[in-house]
Structures are given as structure tokens and as C-alpha cells.
Amino acid sequence: MLGTSPQGGKSKLPMQGIPQPSREEVLKLPRVHISTHPVMAHKMTLLRNKNTPPPQFYQLVKEIGALLAYESTETLSLESSTIETPLQSTTGYRLAGGIGVTPILRAGLGLAEGFRQVIPDVQVWHLGLRRDEETLQAMEYYNRLPHQVDLQVVYAVDPMLATGGSAIDAINILKRRGIPRLSYLGIIAAPYGLMRLAQAHPDIDIYVAELDEALNDNGYIIPGLGDAGDRQFGTF
């Protein structure tokens, strides 16, 4: 079992000396889904490149969000109904119940936008969490989650799963709203954060585009892509 805090020892750097699991260990986790699609690998390479400017970076986050939406909704429930084509009656299907997407601000905004391109009638519930870069603890600063909910599933979306603190907190907050089914959708995961999220919330599915090597001593994912919020919104 991993520790619950990224802080430890007497080091000034928050991840220094903290043991991290290997990629192989987290690949054995039962509800972790990592994309194997070649189009995803192509877009991920453009996204990671430090020379990709913010407008193209944001566009890529949206496109990757759409691909992840398609992959992660594969197991959703359907309702059937009879419809008329111009020629005859036939059985049609629609997604059962509502679907919610919670972008973890800021960086989750582009992913949520991509998700909406696949399922335009999702409800979008905004949640602001900011990671303190000294302690790596997430702090909630904005919450627009409705009290009345009747949804089949809610996806918490955030590009970067680093220590896992933000994702664990987001799922805790959503669980308090009584959502029957929750999933996490991200672009890049570090083994450390993925293991912590799966251990804290073994009842959710976790979908990511790629699994990286590790966190550096500052808690940044390597090789990673840098700061996903800054790269989307140009705030370097």
C-alpha cells in the first residue's frame, strides 16, 4: 500500500525519496484502461512536443478528449424504442439516463469540450481544484455540482494524474452527490497516482490515453507534457 501523502522525509522536494510503483505493477490493476489506438499515439506525440503552441495544444486536448469519450462510453446502458425510417418501423437505441462530465479546472476544460463533441447533451459540472506546488496537496476553490442528480454515470476529466491527490478528492466530492457510477478520464497517468487512485476508489473505471514512467522529485510526470493548464491557456 502506498502512503497517502506525497510529503515525507526531510526533503525540500515533495516527491524526493518516495517509493513509486513500476508501470508493470499498475498494469495489473483490474479497472484501468489504457488506450492502444494508433490515432491516439499519433496525437499524443504532437501533444507532448514542447514546440506545440497553446492553440494547437488545446485543439489536441479536445480531439484526445473525444477519442477518450468514445472509448470510455463503450459499456454504457441503452434503452430501446421503435422509430420510423422513411421506409418502415425499426428498433432504435438511445443512451439510458443522463451523462455527466466534471472537468477539474482548469486543465480539464479542453477534455470536457472534446467529450461534448461526442455526446453533446452531457451535463457539465465544474469543479475547481488547484494543486499546491510546494506540498502537492489539492485544494478545492470552486464547486458548481447540482444537488438533484439523476444520471447514469459521471466522468471526472483531467489531463494529468500525477500524485492522484486531485483525482481522489474529485471522486470523493462526486461520491457525496450519490452518483451511482463514476469514472475517471485522463490523458497521462504516472504509476504512483494511478495506483493511489485505484486503491482509494476501487469501484471506478479509470481511462487514460498513456501511462508514463514516473513522477520527478517535484511531482511532475515524466516524460509527460509539462503543465497541462499552462499549455492549454498560454499562462507560462
Ligand SMILES: O=P(O)(O)OC[C@H]1O[C@H](OP(=O)(O)OP(=O)(O)O)[C@H](O)[C@@H]1O
Ligand atoms: O495528481 P495531482 O498531483 O493532484 O496533480 C494533477 C493536477 O495538477 C494539475 O492541475 P493544477 O493544480 O496545475 O491546476 P490547473 O488545472 O489550474 O493548471 C492537473 O490538471 C491536475 O488537476
Ligand SMILES: O=c1cc[nH]c(=O)[nH]1
Ligand atoms: O506533470 C504534471 C503534473 C501535474 N500537473 C500537470 O499539469 N503536469
Ligand SMILES: [Mg+2]
Ligand atoms: Mg496546472
